[in-house]
Amino acid sequence: MLAGRNGVIFGVANKRSIAWACAQAAAASGARLVLTYQGERLADGVQALAETLPHGAIALPCDVGSDEGLDQFFGRLREHMPEVDFAVHSIAFARTEELEGDYVQTSREGFRVAHEISAFSLTAIAQRLAPMMERSGRGGSIVTMTYVGGDRVVPHYNVMGVAKAALESSVRYLAADLGPRKIRVNAVSAGPLRTLAAAGIGDFGQMLEINKARAPLRRNIEAGEVGDATVFLLSDMARGITGQVLFVDAGFNITAL
Numbered sequence: 001m002l003a004g005r006n007g008v009i010f011g012v013a014n015k016r017s018i019a020w021a022c023a024q025a026a027a028a029s030g031a032r033l034v035l036t037y038q039g040e041r042l043a044d045g046v047q048a049l050a051e052t053l054p055h056g057a058i059a060l061p062c063d064v065g066s067d068e069g070l071d072q073f074f075g076r077l078r079e080h081m082p083e084v085d086f087a088v089h090s091i092a093f094a095r096t097e098e099l100e101g102d103y104v105q106t107s108r109e110g111f112r113v114a115h116e117i118s119a120f121s122l123t124a125i126a127q128r129l130a131p132m133m134e135r136s137g138r139g140g141s142i143v144t145m146t147y148v149g150g151d152r153v154v155p156h157y158n159v160m161g162v163a164k165a166a167l168e169s170s171v172r173y174l175a176a177d178l179g180p181r182k183i184r185v186n187a188v189s190a191g192p193l194r195t196l197a198a199a200g201i202g203d204f205g206q207m208l209e210i211n212k213a214r215a216p217l218r219r220n221i222e223a224g225e226v227g228d229a230t231v232f233l234l235s236d237m238a239r240g241i242t243g244q245v246l247f248v249d250a251g252f253n254i255t256a257l
C-alpha cells in the first residue's frame with residue numbers, strides 16, 4: 001500500500017513503541033522511512049531497530065521540545081528525504097507527578113509541558129512538513145496517536161487527557177488548513193498497550209483488565225493492529241478520509257458500562 005513512498009515516523013523509543021509498530025507495518029507495505037528518537041540515550045537502540053527494516057531506514061534525533069531541535073532535524077531530513085509522502089506523530093509526555101492523584105492538582109508547568117510536547121508538537125511538525133509534502137505533487141498524509149482519555153475521564157490519565165483533547169482538535173484544524181494542499185490529517189485512538197510511556201500511568205494494569213472485560217472483542221489490542229490501521233490511513237485507500245479519529249481499541253469506546 002505504501003510502495004515507493006517516503007515517510008517519517010516520529011517517536012520511536014524502543015521495540016515496544018507504537019511508533020515502531022507503525023514503522024514495521026509501513027516498511028512491510030513498501031515505504032522508505034526515517035525514524036526519529038528523542039535524544040542520544042535512545043540513539044543506539046533505535047539505530048539498531050532501523051537496520052532491521054527493508055528499503056533502507058535511517059534514524060535521526062528529533063526533540064520536539066524546542067524550535068531549535070525541530071529545525072535541526074528538518075535540516076537533516078531535507079538533505080536525506082527532500083520529498084515526504086507521509087508522517088506518523090507518536091509522541092507524548094507528562095511529568096509523572098501529574099499522572100498520579102487528581103487532575104485538579106495539575107500545576108501550571110505540568111499543564112504547559114504536557115500540552116507543548118503532546119499536542120503542539122503535531123502542529124509544529126505539520127508546519128514544517130507541508131512544503132515537503134507538496135513538492136511531490138501527490139500531497140500527503142499525517143497520522144497522530146490519541147487515547148479515549150481525551151474525551152472521557154480515565155482515572156490517572158489527568159492532564160494527558162486534556163492534552164489529547166487539544167491534539168484531536170488540532171487534527172481537525174490542521175485537516176481544514178491543509179486539505180486544499182492535498183494533505184490529510186487523522187488520528188488513531190489506540191487501546192492501552194504496555195509501552196515505556198504507559199509505565200508512567202498509575203494503575204495501568206487495572207486499565208488493561210477493565211478494557212479486556214468491557215471491550216466487545218473481549219481482549220486488549222496488539223501494537224501491530226495500530227500499525228496496520230495507521231498504514232491504511234497513510235495510504236491512498238484512505239484518500240477520502242481527513243480530520244477523523246479512528247478507534248483501534250477492540251470496540252471499548254462504544255461501551256457505557
Ligand code: 0WD
Pocket residue numbers: 011012013014016017018019037038062063064065089090091092093117145146147189190191192193194195196197198
Ligand atoms: O497505551 C498506550 N501506550 C497508548 C499510547 C494508548 C493510546 C495512545 N498512545 C499514544 C501516546 O500518548 C503517544 O502519543 O501513543 C503515542 C506513543 O506512545 P507509546 O508508544 O505508548 O510510548 P513510548 O514508546 O514511550 O513513546 C513515546 C515517546 C517517548 O518515550 P519516553 O517514554 O522516553 O518519553 O515520545 C517521545 C519519547 O521517545 N518523546 C519525545 N520525542 C521528541 N521530543 C519527546 C520530545 N520532547 N518527549 C517524549
